[in-house]
Amino acid sequence: MGTMDLLVWGIGQLATPLGSRARAGKEQGQVQVLKEAYVHVQGGYVAEVGRGKPSRINCPVLDVEGRAVTPGLVDPHTHAVFAGHRVQEFWARGRGEKYTGGGILTTVRATREASLQDLVGGAKARLLRMLGQGTTTMEIKSGYGLSLEEELKILRAVRALQGEVPMGLVPTLMAAHAFPPELSREAYVRTIVEDIVPAAAGEGLARFCDVFCDQGFFSVEEARAVLQAARAHGLGLKVHADELAPVGAAELAGELSAISAEHLLHVSPAGIEALARAQTVAVLLPATALVSSLPYPPARDLIGAGVPVALGTDFNPGSSPVASMPLVMSLAALKLRMSPEEVLCAATLNAAAALGLAHEIGSVEVGKKADLVVWDASSFEEIPYWIGQNLAWAVLTGGRVVGPPPSPGPDPCAS
Numbered sequence: 193m194g195t196m197d198l199l200v201w202g203i204g205q206l207a208t209p210l211g212s213r214a215r216a217g218k219e220q221g222q223v224q225v226l227k228e229a230y231v232h233v234q235g236g237y238v239a240e241v242g243r244g245k246p247s248r249i250n251c252p253v254l255d256v257e258g259r260a261v262t263p264g265l266v267d268p269h270t271h272a273v274f275a276g277h278r279v280q281e282f283w284a285r286g287r288g289e290k291y292t293g294g295g296i297l298t299t300v301r302a303t304r305e306a307s308l309q310d311l312v313g314g315a316k317a318r319l320l321r322m323l324g325q326g327t328t329t330m331e332i333k334s335g336y337g338l339s340l341e342e343e344l345k346i347l348r349a350v351r352a353l354q355g356e357v358p359m360g361l362v363p364t365l366m367a368a369h370a371f372p373p374e375l376s377r378e379a380y381v382r383t384i385v386e387d388i389v390p391a392a393a394g395e396g397l398a399r400f401c402d403v404f405c406d407q408g409f410f411s412v413e414e415a416r417a418v419l420q421a422a423r424a425h426g427l428g429l430k431v432h433a434d435e436l437a438p439v440g441a442a443e444l445a446g447e448l449s450a451i452s453a454e455h456l457l458h459v460s461p462a463g464i465e466a467l468a469r470a471q472t473v474a475v476l477l478p479a480t481a482l483v484s485s486l487p488y489p490p491a492r493d494l495i496g497a498g499v500p501v502a503l504g505t506d507f508n509p510g511s512s513p514v515a516s517m518p519l520v521m522s523l524a525a526l527k528l529r530m531s532p533e534e535v536l537c538a539a540t541l542n543a544a545a546a547l548g549l550a551h552e553i554g555s556v557e558v559g560k561k562a563d564l565v566v567w568d569a570s571s572f573e574e575i576p577y578w579i580g581q582n583l584a585w586a587v588l589t590g591g592r593v594v595g596p597p598p599s600p601g602p603d604p605c606a607s
C-alpha cells in the first residue's frame with residue numbers, strides 16, 4: 193500500500209483523454225500524450241501533471257522506469273454478483289448451439305439459493321482479478337434475483353463489496369433482466385414498478401435502473417413503464433438495447449435521454465440518430481458478441497453519427513465470462529475498427545460518463561481522483577496489441593498502489 197500523497201514519475205508516456213464529459217465523433221479520437229511525465233497526487237487526487245521532474249519532492253515516489261500510464265480503466269457494464277457457473281453452456285456454444293437467453297434462469301436459481309455472504313465472497317475474488325487487470329471502477333447490475341427480496345440481496349452484496357475492495361463500484365437495479373418462472377409477465381412488470389424500484393431507490397441501493405429491452409425479453413412498452421418509474425424515484429436510466437433484434441430500444445433510450453444504451457448489435461439508423469440527439473453513451477460489449485457468435489455492434493456508424501462510444505466487459509457467467517477490459521480493448525481494435533485513441537477514450541472517460549462519473553474519474557487531470565494504471569509497455573497502443581497478456585504493472589486507486597498482486601520482478605512499492 194502506498195499513501196494518499198505520491199509522486200509518480202519516470203512515466204515514459206502518459207496518455208489520457210481530457211475533459212469531464214463524454215467525447216463524441218472526432219473528439220473521441222483525440223487524447224493527450226505526454227512524454228517523460230510525472231503525476232503528483234495529493235490527498236488521493238491529481239494535484240499536478242507535468243513533464244520531466246518537479247522541482248520539489250516532499251512525498252513518497254513511485255518510479256515507473258519509462259512505462260506507459262493511463263487513467264484507471266472503467267468497466268460500465270457487468271453482472272459480477274452471481275452464484276454458480278454455466279460451464280456446460282460455454283461448451284454448448286462451442287458446439288454451435290445458439291444463445292436464447294434461457295441460461296439466465298440457471299444463474300437465478302443458484303443466486304437465490306446463495307446467502308448474502310456467499311455472494312460477497314464469490315464476487316470479491318472476481319473483482320480483485322479485474323482490479324489486477326486495470327479496472328479501477330465498475331458498474332454491477334442486479335438481475336439474478338427477479339423478486340423484491342432477491343434483487344435487494346444482490347444490491348446489498350454490492351454495497352458490502354464496496355467496503356471489501358479498493359475500487360469504485362456503481363450499483364444498477366436490473367430487475368427487468370428476465371421474467372421469473374413464478375409470475376405472469378404483467379404481474380412481474382407491476383412488481384418491478386410498484387415494489388422493487390421504490391424499495392431499491394428508497395434504501396439508496398441503486399444509482400441506475402436498467403431494462404433488457406429486446407426480442408423475447410421486455411417490450412418497448414414494458415421497458416418504458418419500468419424506466420418511467422425509475423426516473424420518478426430518482427434513478428438514472430440505462431437500457432440493454434437491440435442486442436438480439438432491432439426492436440426500437442435505442443430509440444426509447446434516446447427518447448428518455450437515458451445516460452447509456454448498451455449492446456446495440458442490431459441498432460437501427462433511427463436508433464443511432466436518437467442516441468446522437470440525446471448524447472446517450474453507447475456502451476459496446478464486443479466480448480459478448482465473441483462468446484455468443486453474434487455480429488459486432490456498428491461502432492464506426494455510431495462514432496460517425498456523433499454518439500459517444502464506451503466499452504465494457506458485460507462480465508457474467510453466461511454470455512460473457514470475460515473480466516478483462518484489455519481483452520475487450522483488443523476486440524474493439526480488431527472487430528469494431530476503432531483507433532487506439534478511440535479505444536482508450538471508450539475504456540476510460542466515456543465509460544465514466546456512462547456512469548455519470550466523468551467529472552471525478554476517467555482522465556488524468558488536476559482535480560480528478562488519482563486512479564491510474566502503469567502498464568508494462570512503452571505506449572498505450574500496446575495495451576490492446578498484446579492480446580490476452582496482463583500488462584498492468586501497477587494499479588492505483590485514490591493514489592494508492594492496490595494491484596496487481598506481487599509477481600516476480602521489481603516491486604512497484606519498493607521506492
Ligand SMILES: [Zn+2]
Nearest residue numbers: 269271432506
Ligand atoms: Zn448485460
